Amino acid sequence: MDLRELYQDLILDHSRKPRNFRTLPSARCAEGYNPLCGDRIKVFVNIEGNMVKDVCFQGAGCAICTASASLMTDAIRDKTEEQAHEIFESFHRLVTSEEPPKAEGIDLGKLSVFAGVREYPIRIKCATLAWHTLRAALDKETEAITTESTD
Numbered sequence: 519m520d521l522r523e524l525y526q527d528l529i530l531d532h533s534r535k536p537r538n539f540r541t542l543p544s545a546r547c548a549e550g551y552n553p554l555c556g557d558r559i560k561v562f563v564n565i566e567g568n569m570v571k572d573v574c575f576q577g578a579g580c581a582i583c584t585a586s587a588s589l590m591t592d593a594i595r596d597k598t599e600e601q602a603h604e605i606f607e608s609f610h611r612l613v614t615s616e617e618p619p620k621a622e623g624i625d626l627g628k629l630s631v632f633a634g635v636r637e638y639p640i641r642i643k644c645a646t647l648a649w650h651t652l653r654a655a656l657d658k659e660t661e662a663i664t665t666e667s668t669d
């Protein structure tokens with residue numbers, strides 16, 4: 519399998535130097551596990567009012583998983599919870615849908631780099647793990663989630 523296209527510079531950069539790679543005490547937290555690849559991460563999110571004031575993650579994942587989590591934390595900081603859910607939906611469509619994502623006022627910006635992931639079905643769960651984990655944290659779910667119970 520030729521992953522050169524997939525592992526673009528931005529993904530490599532974020533996987534080598536993940537942003538917001540730390541823990542956040544007393545924040546909402548959820549843990550995600552992707553048994554197909556072995557990715558395991560925790561996402562921490564601090565909500566003030568309905569704003570995402572801080573978000574970070576920690577764990578061990580492959581390059582796609584780590585880069586996706588890293589770019590996700592940058593993308594949803596200072597957004598409302600509702601916007602964070604909308605970005606989740608847009609990102610999810612970007613990596614899973616046959617059709618290009620519809621313009622709905624949500625600019626995925628750098629996250630668009632993950633569009634190529636849909637060509638590699640086994641990598642889709644790597645790319646979406648952080649996002650499912652984020653959603654679990656936002657929804658205050660406390661038990662660990664796995665990609666095998668979500669899609």
Ligand code: ZN
Pocket residue numbers: 552555556557579580581582583643644
């Ligand atoms: Zn992975």
